[in-house]
Amino acid sequence: MIAFSNVTKRYEETGDVLRNVSFEIKRGEMAFLTGHSGAGKSTLLRLIAAMERCSRGQIIVDGEDIGLVKESQLPFIRRKMGFIYQDYKLLHDRTVFDNVALPLIIAGYGHQEVSRRVRAALEKVGLQGKEKKYPLALSGGEQQRVGIARAVVNKPPVIIADEPTGNLDPDLSAEIMNLFRQFQQVGVTILIATHDISLISQMDNRVLKLDHGQLVQS
Amino acid sequence: MKRVNKNRIKKDPPIKPVKQEHKQTSEAGGTFNDKVIAYRDLHIHALFSSLARMIASPFSSIMTIAVLAIAISLASCFYIVVANIHQLTGSIETSNQISLFLKEEVSDAHAKKMVENIRSNQNVQSVKLITKEQALEEFKEYSGFGDAINAIKKNPLPIVLQVLPKNSLYVKQGLDDLLKGFKQLPEVDFAQFDLQWVDRLQAIVDVAQVFASLLNSLLAAAVLFIIGNTVRLEFYSRRAEVVISKLVGATNAFIRRPFLYTGFWMGFISGVSAWFIVTILMLILRGSVERLSGLYDGTMHLLFLDFTETLFLISTSSLMGVLGAWVVLFYELKSAKS
Numbered sequence: 001m002i003a004f005s006n007v008t009k010r011y012e013e014t015g016d017v018l019r020n021v022s023f024e025i026k027r028g029e030m031a032f033l034t035g036h037s038g039a040g041k042s043t044l045l046r047l048i049a050a051m052e053r054c055s056r057g058q059i060i061v062d063g064e065d066i067g068l069v070k071e072s073q074l075p076f077i078r079r080k081m082g083f084i085y086q087d088y089k090l091l092h093d094r095t096v097f098d099n100v101a102l103p104l105i106i107a108g109y110g111h112q113e114v115s116r117r118v119r120a121a122l123e124k125v126g127l128q129g130k131e132k133k134y135p136l137a138l139s140g141g142e143q144q145r146v147g148i149a150r151a152v153v154n155k156p157p158v159i160i161a162d163e164p165t166g167n168l169d170p171d172l173s174a175e176i177m178n179l180f181r182q183f184q185q186v187g188v189t190i191l192i193a194t195h196d197i198s199l200i201s202q203m204d205n206r207v208l209k210l211d212h213g214q215l216v217q218s
Numbered sequence: 219m220k221r222v223n224k225n226r227i228k229k230d231p232p233i234k235p236v237k238q239e240h241k242q243t244s245e246a247g248g249t250f251n252d253k254v255i256a257y258r259d260l261h262i263h264a265l266f267s268s269l270a271r272m273i274a275s276p277f278s279s280i281m282t283i284a285v286l287a288i289a290i291s292l293a294s295c296f297y298i299v300v301a302n303i304h305q306l307t308g309s310i311e312t313s314n315q316i317s318l319f320l321k322e323e324v325s326d327a328h329a330k331k332m333v334e335n336i337r338s339n340q341n342v343q344s345v346k347l348i349t350k351e352q353a354l355e356e357f358k359e360y361s362g363f364g365d366a367i368n369a370i371k372k373n374p375l376p377i378v379l380q381v382l383p384k385n386s387l388y389v390k391q392g393l394d395d396l397l398k399g400f401k402q403l404p405e406v407d408f409a410q411f412d413l414q415w416v417d418r419l420q421a422i423v424d425v426a427q428v429f430a431s432l433l434n435s436l437l438a439a440a441v442l443f444i445i446g447n448t449v450r451l452e453f454y455s456r457r458a459e460v461v462i463s464k465l466v467g468a469t470n471a472f473i474r475r476p477f478l479y480t481g482f483w484m485g486f487i488s489g490v491s492a493w494f495i496v497t498i499l500m501l502i503l504r505g506s507v508e509r510l511s512g513l514y515d516g517t518m519h520l521l522f523l524d525f526t527e528t529l530f531l532i533s534t535s536s537l538m539g540v541l542g543a544w545v546v547l548f549y550e551l552k553s554a555k556s
C-alpha cells in the first residue's frame with residue numbers, strides 16, 4: 001500500500017533529512033514510525049501526503065507513484081488518506097463540526113450524509129456535544145481528537161498519523177489506539193509516527209525506526 | 219465522561235457494517251442525484267457565505283464597492299453621452315438636401331423663376347424658397363439676437379433655395395452631378411449638401427465614440443485591478459483555510475469557488491450601485507436637456523439606460539468581478555503549491 005524505495009529528502013538549509021529510506025507497508029497493516037526528535041518522521045509523512053516531493057527515490061501509494069502524479073490529480077490521492085497532524089491544522093474560525101465536515105464537503109457529500117458521518121466520527125473520538133465549539137475553546141487533547149475525527153470521517157483506506165497521542169493522557173491514548181485497531185480490522189492501512197515507547201510496547205505492531213534520517217529498523 | 223466513552227466505544231458495533239453501508243450509498247444509483255444536489259448546495263453555500271463575509275467587514279466592502287461603482291458609472295455616462303449625440307445626429311442624417319445660396323443682387327421674383335426651372339429637373343423632388351425676410355425671422359427666433367438684428371439696417375442674409383433630390387437619386391455620383399450643375403448657375407453664390415456638415419459632425423461623434431471606448435477600456439482595467447487586488451488580500455487572509463483544504467483533498471476548483479463568488483458579488487453590487495448613480499445623474503440633468511431639446515424642435519429626447527442596457531451593465535460588471543478574481547486565483551494557486 002505504501003512503498004518507499006531509496007528515498008532521499010534534502011533541504012537546502014539542513015542537508016539530507018532522509019537518506020536512502022526503503023520499506024513497504026502492506027494493505028491492512030498497522031505500523032509505528034519512531035525515532036528521536038528531528039529524526040525525520042514528520043518529513044517522511046509529509047512526503048506520503050505529497051506536501052513535498054522527495055529529492056531522490058520513489059514513493060508508491062496504492063499503486064500510484066506519488067512523484068509522477070500530476071498536480072491536478074493530487075487532491076484525489078489525498079482523499080484516499082486521512083492525515084493527523086502533529087500541530088492539528090484546524091481552522092480556528094470554524095466550529096468543530098465544520099472542521100470535521102471539511103473533507104466530506106470537499107468530496108461532495110450531501111448535506112444529510114455529512115451531518116450523519118460527522119456526528120458518528122465525533123462520537124468515536126468522544127467529542128459528542130462539542131460540535132458547535134470553536135477549536136480554541138478546546139483543550140489540546142480535544143483539538144487533537146477533532147483532527148483525528150477529521151482524518152477518519154471520510155473512511156479513507158490509509159491513515160497517516162503524526163503524534164496522534166502527543167497530547168492525550170494514557171487512558172485516552174489507549175482509546176485512540178483502540179480506534180485505530182478497529183480501522184485496521186476493516187482493512188485500513190495505518191502508519192503512526194510517535195516517540196511514545198510505552199504505547200508501542202503495549203501494541204505489538206511492526207515498528208520502523210529512524211535515526212538521523214536513516215531507517216535502522218523496519 | 220471518559221468512562222462513558224470507553225464503554226460506548228467497546229459496545230460500538232465494529233466499523234465494518236458502516237463501511238459497507240457507505241459503499242452501498244456511494245455505488246447505488248441514487249448517488250449521482252445526491253452528488254448533483256450536493257454540488258448545487260456547495261455553490262449556494264459559497265454564494266451566500268462570500269456575501270456574508272463581505273457584510274462581516276462592511277467598511278472595507280463599502281469603500282471598495284464605492285470605488286468600483288464610481289468607475290462603472292463613469293463608463294456608463296460616457297456610453298450614454300455618445301448614445302445621445304448619436305441620436306441627435308441620426309435624426310438629421312436622413313436628409314440629403316442641397317442648399318443653394320443665391321447672390322445678393324438676385325431678386326425675389328427671379329428666385330421664384332429659378333424655383334420653377336429647378337423643379338422641372340427630373341432628378342428633383344421639391345424645391346423650397348426661403349426669402350431673405352423669412353431667413354431673418356427664423357434666425358431671430360432661434361438665435362436670440364433679435365434686438366441686435368433689428369438694429370442692422372440691411373438684411374445680410376442671402377436667399378436660399380432648398381432642393382430635395384429624388385429618392386431614386388441616392389447614388390453619390392448622381393447627387394454630385396446635380397450639385398455641380400447648380401454650382402454652374404450664374405445666380406448661385408454657393409451650393410452645398412446639408413449632408414456635409416452632418417458628415418463632419420458624424421466624424422466628430424466617431425472620434426468621441428472611439429475616445430469613450432478607450433476611456434471605458436481603461437475603466438474596465440481599473441475595475442479588474444481593484445477586484446483582483448481585493449480578492450488577493452482575502453486569499454491571503456484565508457491562507458490557512460486554503461492550505462488545510464488542499465491537505466484534505468480540495469481541488470483548485472473547490473478552493474477558487476468562494477473567491478470567485480466574492481468577485482461576483484463585488485461586480486454585481488457595484489453594477490447595481492452604478493445604475494443608481496447614473497439614474498440619479500440623469501434625473502438631475504433631465505431639466506436642462508429638455509430645454510436643449512426644445513431648441514431642436516423636440517427631436518431630441520434624453521436617452522436613459524434601457525432594459526437590455528441595464529442588464530448588460532450589471533452582467534458585465536458581475537462578469538468582470540468573476541474574471542478579475544479568476545485571474546488572480548490562477549496565479550496565486552499556481553505559485554502556492556503545498
Ligand SMILES: Nc1ncnc2c1ncn2[C@@H]1O[C@H](COP(=O)(O)OP(=O)(O)OP(=O)(O)O)[C@@H](O)[C@H]1O
Pocket residue numbers: 011012013014017035036037038039040041042043044086195
Ligand atoms: N521545511 C524544512 N526546511 C528545512 N529543514 C527542515 C524542514 N522541515 C524539517 N526540517 C529538518 O528536518 C529534520 C527532521 O525534521 P522532522 O520534523 O521530520 O523531525 P521529527 O522526526 O518529526 O521530529 P519530532 O519528533 O520533533 O516531531 C529537522 O532537523 C528539521 O530541522
Ligand SMILES: [Mg+2]
Pocket residue numbers: 041042043086162
Ligand atoms: Mg514531527
